[in-house]
Amino acid sequence: MALLRLVSILVFALALGAQALTPTHHLVSSDVDRLQAVLSQPFTDLKSAYLSIVGLSKLGVSVADSEDACRFIKANLEPSSVESLFYAAEASQALSSCEIHVSNETRDLLHAAVSEDSTVSQIHQAVSALSSLGLPLASQEVVSALKARISKEDSVMGTTLALQTASRLSQQAELGDILEDIEDLANRLDDLGGVYLQFEDGLEATALFVSAAYALSDHVDIEPPLKDQVIQLVNSIFSKKSWDSLSEAFSVASAAAALANNRFHKPVIVSTVGPPTVSHSQPILGLQVTDVLCQPLNTAVVEVETVTTVAKTQFLGKTPFTLKDGIFELNFMATSPKPASGYYQFSVAVSGDSRFVANKVELKVKVSTKVSIKNMDLSVVDKDQSIGTKTTRVDYPTKAKASFIADSHQNFAMTFQLVDETTGEELTPHQTFVRLHNQKTGQEVVFVAEPDNKKLYKFELDTAERKTEFDSISGTYALYLMVGDATLENPVLWNMADVVLKFPDEEIPTTVQSKNLYVPKQEIQHLFREPEKRPPTVLSNTFTALVLSPFLLLLILWFKLGANISNFSFSPSSVLFHIGHAAMLGLMYVYWTHLNMFQTLKYLAIIGSLTFLAGNRMLAQKAVKRHERK
Amino acid sequence: MARDGSVMRESRKRASVMSKSSAGGFSSTALFALSTALVLQLVAGDGKTLVLLDNPNIRDTHSIFFRSLADRGFDLTFKTADDSSLSLIKYGQFLYDHLIIFSPSVEDFGGNINVETITAFIDGGGNVLVAASSDIGDPLRELGSECGIEFDEEKTAVIDHHNYDVSDPGEHTLIVADPENLLKAPTIVGKPTEKPILFKGVGMVADPDNPLVLDILTGSSTSYSYFPDRPITQYPHAVGKNTLLIAGLQARNNARVVFSGSLHFFSDAFFNSPVQKAIPGSKRFPQTGNQELAEALSRWVFKEAGVLRVGVVTHHPVGESTPPAAYTITDLVEYSIVIEMLSEGRWVPFDGDDIQLEFVRIDPFIRTYLKKNGGKYSVQFKLPDVYGVFQFKVDYNRLGYTHLYSSTQVSVRPLQHTQYERFIPSAYPYYASVFSMMAGLFVFSVVFLHMKEKEKSD
Numbered sequence A: 001m002a003l004l005r006l007v008s009i010l011v012f013a014l015a016l017g018a019q020a021l022t023p024t025h026h027l028v029s030s031d032v033d034r035l036q037a038v039l040s041q042p043f044t045d046l047k048s049a050y051l052s053i054v055g056l057s058k059l060g061v062s063v064a065d066s067e068d069a070c071r072f073i074k075a076n077l078e079p080s081s082v083e084s085l086f087y088a089a090e091a092s093q094a095l096s097s098c099e100i101h102v103s104n105e106t107r108d109l110l111h112a113a114v115s116e117d118s119t120v121s122q123i124h125q126a127v128s129a130l131s132s133l134g135l136p137l138a139s140q141e142v143v144s145a146l147k148a149r150i151s152k153e154d155s156v157m158g159t160t161l162a163l164q165t166a167s168r169l170s171q172q173a174e175l176g177d178i179l180e181d182i183e184d185l186a187n188r189l190d191d192l193g194g195v196y197l198q199f200e201d202g203l204e205a206t207a208l209f210v211s212a213a214y215a216l217s218d219h220v221d222i223e224p225p226l227k228d229q230v231i232q233l234v235n236s237i238f239s240k241k242s243w244d245s246l247s248e249a250f251s252v253a254s255a256a257a258a259l260a261n262n263r264f265h266k267p268v269i270v271s272t273v274g275p276p277t278v279s280h281s282q283p284i285l286g287l288q289v290t291d292v293l294c295q296p297l298n299t300a301v302v303e304v305e306t307v308t309t310v311a312k313t314q315f316l317g318k319t320p321f322t323l324k325d326g327i328f329e330l331n332f333m334a335t336s337p338k339p340a341s342g343y344y345q346f347s348v349a350v351s352g353d354s355r356f357v358a359n360k361v362e363l364k365v366k367v368s369t370k371v372s373i374k375n376m377d378l379s380v381v382d383k384d385q386s387i388g389t390k391t392t393r394v395d396y397p398t399k400a401k402a403s404f405i406a407d408s409h410q411n412f413a414m415t416f417q418l419v420d421e422t423t424g425e426e427l428t429p430h431q432t433f434v435r436l437h438n439q440k441t442g443q444e445v446v447f448v449a450e451p452d453n454k455k456l457y458k459f460e461l462d463t464a465e466r467k468t469e470f471d472s473i474s475g476t477y478a479l480y481l482m483v484g485d486a487t488l489e490n491p492v493l494w495n496m497a498d499v500v501l502k503f504p505d506e507e508i509p510t511t512v513q514s515k516n517l518y519v520p521k522q523e524i525q526h527l528f529r530e531p532e533k534r535p536p537t538v539l540s541n542t543f544t545a546l547v548l549s550p551f552l553l554l555l556i557l558w559f560k561l562g563a564n565i566s567n568f569s570f571s572p573s574s575v576l577f578h579i580g581h582a583a584m585l586g587l588m589y590v591y592w593t594h595l596n597m598f599q600t601l602k603y604l605a606i607i608g609s610l611t612f613l614a615g616n617r618m619l620a621q622k623a624v625k626r627h628e629r630k
Numbered sequence B: 001m002a003r004d005g006s007v008m009r010e011s012r013k014r015a016s017v018m019s020k021s022s023a024g025g026f027s028s029t030a031l032f033a034l035s036t037a038l039v040l041q042l043v044a045g046d047g048k049t050l051v052l053l054d055n056p057n058i059r060d061t062h063s064i065f066f067r068s069l070a071d072r073g074f075d076l077t078f079k080t081a082d083d084s085s086l087s088l089i090k091y092g093q094f095l096y097d098h099l100i101i102f103s104p105s106v107e108d109f110g111g112n113i114n115v116e117t118i119t120a121f122i123d124g125g126g127n128v129l130v131a132a133s134s135d136i137g138d139p140l141r142e143l144g145s146e147c148g149i150e151f152d153e154e155k156t157a158v159i160d161h162h163n164y165d166v167s168d169p170g171e172h173t174l175i176v177a178d179p180e181n182l183l184k185a186p187t188i189v190g191k192p193t194e195k196p197i198l199f200k201g202v203g204m205v206a207d208p209d210n211p212l213v214l215d216i217l218t219g220s221s222t223s224y225s226y227f228p229d230r231p232i233t234q235y236p237h238a239v240g241k242n243t244l245l246i247a248g249l250q251a252r253n254n255a256r257v258v259f260s261g262s263l264h265f266f267s268d269a270f271f272n273s274p275v276q277k278a279i280p281g282s283k284r285f286p287q288t289g290n291q292e293l294a295e296a297l298s299r300w301v302f303k304e305a306g307v308l309r310v311g312v313v314t315h316h317p318v319g320e321s322t323p324p325a326a327y328t329i330t331d332l333v334e335y336s337i338v339i340e341m342l343s344e345g346r347w348v349p350f351d352g353d354d355i356q357l358e359f360v361r362i363d364p365f366i367r368t369y370l371k372k373n374g375g376k377y378s379v380q381f382k383l384p385d386v387y388g389v390f391q392f393k394v395d396y397n398r399l400g401y402t403h404l405y406s407s408t409q410v411s412v413r414p415l416q417h418t419q420y421e422r423f424i425p426s427a428y429p430y431y432a433s434v435f436s437m438m439a440g441l442f443v444f445s446v447v448f449l450h451m452k453e454k455e456k457s458d
Helices: A002-018 A029-039 A045-058 A065-074 A082-094 A102-112 A118-133 A139-153 A156-166 A176-188 A201-221 A230-240 A244-260 A537-561 A573-591 A597-629 B002-012 B026-043 B064-073 B115-123 B138-145 B268-272 B290-301 B425-450
Strands: A190-192 A196-198 A269-272 A284-292 A302-311 A314-316 A322-324 A327-331 A342-351 A359-369 A371-382 A393-396 A404-406 A409-419 A431-438 A444-448 A457-462 A475-484 A492-501 B046-054 B075-080 B096-102 B129-130 B149-151 B157-159 B175-177 B195-198 B204-206 B211-218 B224-226 B244-250 B256-260 B308-317 B332-343 B346-349 B354-361 B363-369 B371-373 B375-383 B390-397 B402-415
Touching: A029 A045, A029 A244, A029 B046, A045 A065, A045 A082, A045 A244, A082 A102, A082 A118, A102 A118, A102 A284, A118 A139, A118 A156, A139 A176, A156 A176, A156 A201, A176 A201, A176 B129, A196 A201, A196 A230, A201 A230, A230 A244, A269 A359, A284 A342, A284 B290, A371 A404, A371 A475, A371 A492, A371 B244, A404 A409, A431 A457, A537 B354, A537 B425, A573 A597, A573 B425, B064 B075, B064 B290, B096 B115, B115 B129, B115 B138, B129 B138, B129 B290, B138 B149, B149 B244, B204 B244, B224 B363, B256 B290, B308 B390, B308 B402, B332 B390, B363 B375
Parallel strands: A404 A492, B046 B075, B046 B096, B096 B129, B129 B256
Antiparallel strands: A190 A196, A269 A284, A284 A327, A302 A314, A302 A342, A322 A327, A342 A359, A371 A393, A371 A409, A409 A457, A431 A444, A431 A475, A475 A492, B149 B204, B157 B224, B175 B195, B211 B244, B244 B256, B308 B332, B332 B346, B332 B375, B354 B363, B354 B390, B371 B375, B390 B402
């Protein structure tokens, strides 16, 4: 752990050596307003009243209705609780006219709390309450009690409270040992990427530490050993812009107040008014110089130390800013020679108070200009150059009347120049793109136009070569020129002309497969097999009649021959046999229409056996009869 | 964190009690159980989320986003990305359900996390939210390539000289993205809004061969991605509408991944900032749409939105209530399915009008839309006149929803011999001949047995 700390200090020292650290996170005035709004919530209990009232007073704001607040404190005060007394005493002191009178027992209770048996937090509350109530206290005893407790508890929060407590004690007491704890705690801060310094315990611990350290240092008038760390502390305290709880907002407000008003270190926030840009129409670079609570530091002296160009050559030496309505101004375009468009590195120094920290600021300032497009010539060139080309000049921002037609044997070409509108110098902006947009399919193809060494932009579109980028889709494309650069005030998006591109037809993409997985598929209906065509029924009916005719013929012939059934005797066996025989034939029909073979065999077995027995019996009877007759 | 824990226990009950299946047929019940088990496994996770940060301070600068996650019941574990105790998989089990990587500049993850374990995590169904920035390190670029997203190089940024914010510090990289460049999928991006989105970070392009990549937020036609401080000497990585600012991916196993090119996109500062394009005459909005979009994206990526599951599946012939052992060709069949959607931790009936049923034997024979009928979707249709082993298949894959799949196997047999047409008019001569023969046999047997011959003497 010690090694890690050493390494972190080393890294930190290196980071410091590399560049002067400036706050990357700070409150802007809307953040301060929001902080104030968080702290102005209605009170729910005495603690919230304390956090709100004291927190707001740190921001230099008083509670909306101080009499009401005072009444709330008095109503909720519990004289037997040190904590409650602490909240009430601190809050009442922050209110201008709210005095709390305490009995002798309460005073004894508070005095009794200052001992080695109480926790640091209790000692802190008791001592703060006593001091806020204007009661006497024995500072040396408190110091010894605190020392004993710190060595026992050894937590960041405890030590921070001890620092806070010590700031309430008499200056005659021996505060030296406790003062050293500031350095001990500062060594416990974790360095995050050279930008942030914070305790593992979180934002609240860090913020309260800063506020306690400066409170004690101011009290004893000894500079805290935090000068190198203060910017990183500012970064970590003010990086969170939305506060979860009242106590978190309170801690941030306390830290902000401590950093804005102390006798040793005062971080300076230098920000530009609006974007850091100057141009011919807006030549003044305005700087806002504030403390961490966004209060302007109008007594400060602000001056440019150097201005260098991107190429690291010095452009401007020491130049002062002038103060005008709370804003430090410099007319950068009035310098001679006039700055060309581009980026400039400003080193700005803020002086006027020895307490200023982070008073050397590096700013990247942009000088912007306006671009104009000159000599825009469009043409369609035959590849074999057999026909002289006819160029068409188009002026910004009009559109060419006729559209250009280019097929696969031709190139579409474009030349133009980009110049600074005011100086007439040629420019090479970052973005000079040519965009072809097919309105029908929504497809867009973008090409980069590049300047030659005379800064003349040339763009040629080889229709045959580039067909894959257009998916070989012929049609009308709207031609746009896009010019843009961070240093250009007027980015250009110019619809110059319509271009009809004709690609060879042989490669029409045949399978336009739907790439979209997320749409319903096409419905499918099953196509049922159609019944086969049948011959006419007249034919089948005729043959049916023909087929039935032999049976009729049989009946007719029998009738003629005199067939009869006179021998039929109504004996049960013969009746049963014929019924059974008919039933078997009937079963055959039912088999055809309804039954399966197993069912049929089952019924056939029953009917068949009956019929067999009956038939046997009938034939036997017939044989006996015949025998008798003979 | 204690508070988050208690909220978490509430949401563990999300895996609500399942209604018992009354679907007949062994195969359909088994399949149903299988598919619901799959869905349950997806949502029953208790929202354990690992958050990897570049430095602990990101927790403070992005506190609104993390608080909204914690309030919704996620159990967040914050670690710095180079923490040596990091671990995503232990003894073959995933320790977390979700992963948030808010550490764009990481060059090597700590512990035993690396790109392979993160890909394995996604393959195992884990959801990942990645935020990059112009300081993008190699591991995130590799992870992007694994998911079909190509990040631009380190130190590049998306630049748009036409759509940058008034508070842009000078390089036109603080981009105002119009909400019409958002993907048209409310489950992913939330309700349509007018509020523009602030973006500052690195650009991406989608792998054209990966159809699963979703262009959640694209740049405008005038945007491009390049080094802001170097002249353009080669074709930029991403140009125009191909520039992806936020991209998403729903893998085939329903794992979801969202890549944002900007870590600032999720920051408190961007959530609360006013936004106005720098072009004169543009409208000023008091707040960006970042917070709504970030919340909607986190709901989608962490499976709070757009999660579907299959409920009870039933099928039977029309007029009956139970499925037969086998259907016969050309039967009229009724199929119904219950589809539910996860909404605020509870399963509610899903409302969709484009759910399709397929009746498949290798290829689909029938594909038809299901109609919503009370709490379920159903359709009646005539089976094809082809026999074989078929499946009722609902394969619902829509933008922003998990892939819903249910298949129920049934067999379809040909007509029994008694089910054919008995009396075809063209065959009447055959029937007539048979019946006349049968009648003839009967009459003949009666006459033959009982005829009294005339006396020979007569």
